[in-house]
Amino acid sequence: MKFFIDTANLEDIAEAQALGVLDGVTTNPSLMAKEGITGEDNIINHYKKICDIVEGDVSAEVISTDFEGMVKEGEALAALHPQIVVKLPLIADGIKACKYFSDKGIRTNVTLVFSAGQALLAAKAGATYVSPFLGRLDDISTDGLNLIAEIRQIYDNYGFNTQILAASIRHTMHVIDCAKIGSDVMTGPLSSIKGLLKHPLTDIGLAKFLEDYKKGNS
Numbered sequence: 001m002k003f004f005i006d007t008a009n010l011e012d013i014a015e016a017q018a019l020g021v022l023d024g025v026t027t028n029p030s031l032m033a034k035e036g037i038t039g040e041d042n043i044i045n046h047y048k049k050i051c052d053i054v055e056g057d058v059s060a061e062v063i064s065t066d067f068e069g070m071v072k073e074g075e076a077l078a079a080l081h082p083q084i085v086v087k088l089p090l091i092a093d094g095i096k097a098c099k100y101f102s103d104k105g106i107r108t109n110v111t112l113v114f115s116a117g118q119a120l121l122a123a124k125a126g127a128t129y130v131s132p133f134l135g136r137l138d139d140i141s142t143d144g145l146n147l148i149a150e151i152r153q154i155y156d157n158y159g160f161n162t163q164i165l166a167a168s169i170r171h172t173m174h175v176i177d178c179a180k181i182g183s184d185v186m187t188g189p190l191s192s193i194k195g196l197l198k199h200p201l202t203d204i205g206l207a208k209f210l211e212d213y214k215k216g217n218s
Contacts, residue, residue: 001179004056004187006167008035008046012190013053019193024056026109026131026167026187028087029063044080051081059109059129061087062097070097078106085109085128090118095125102126109165116150123160129185134178135168144168145177152182172196 002023005016008031016022027050032038037046047060058081062073070093074086078101086101087109088094098108102125109129110122114137122130132151134144151164166178169188172195178186186192 001183002056002163002185003193004059004165004185005190005193006031006169006187007189008032008037008050010049010053013050016190016193017054021193022054022056023185024058024083024187025050025054026059026087026165028061028111047077047080047084051083054083056083057085057107058083059085059087059111061111062089065089065091065093067093067096067100070094071100074101074106074108087111087131090122095121098122098125098127111167114147116147116154119151119162119164120154123155123158123162127162129163129165131165131167131187133168134166134174135170137168138170145174145181148178148183149181172198 003021004024004026005013005022006026007013008027013025032043037043050058060077062070064070064073070088077084077086085107088097090110090113098110101108107128109131110127111131113119113130113132119130119132132147134148137144137147148166155162163184165185165187166183167187169175169186169192172192175186175192
C-alpha cells in the first residue's frame, strides 16, 4: 500500500519523506488555507515547493465547479510539474473533466467520493485515483471501511486500473484496516503514519537491550 500525506505543511512533508516511506502528497484548498497559503500565485508556488520535497505524486485540486473551468485549471496545474495529479470533485462536470484529462494522458484524482456508485463512475471515466472519504463517513455513524471494501470488489470484478486512495484517515487503525481490505493508497496526517511505529513492547525491549549492554560494558 502506498503512503501519502494529507497536508500542505512543508515541515510535515519533509519529515515523512525523510522517514523513507512516503509515496506522495494530497492537498486541498482547506489545507492550503490552514498553512496561510492564499492567492493563486502563492498556491502554485507552494505546489512547486512540495514537488521539490517528494518524489511521488502530488494531488493539486481545482476550485472550479464547471467543466471549462476545471479543464483550464487542470491543464495549468498539470503543466507545473510531472508529479502533479489533477484533483477533481465527484460531480457531473468533474466526471466529464476526468474523461477529458484521461483521454489526454493527464492523471487525475477524483475526490469527495462517498458511495460505490460514485467510485464506479470515476473508474469508468478513467480516473487514476479515486478518493473515498472514510473518516467523514465514520463521523456520521456510517461504516467508511465498508465503502472501501465495496469499491475494491467492484474494481476487481471488472479489472479497473483506478487506484483506491483511502482519504480522510483519522488514525493508525484506519491505515491497518485499509491495508487489510486492499486499498491501494492511504492518505492521512503525519501522526497516522508515525503512529504505526509505536508499541510499548518495542520501547520496553529496547530499554532492556540498552540496560543489559551497559551492564556488560561497565
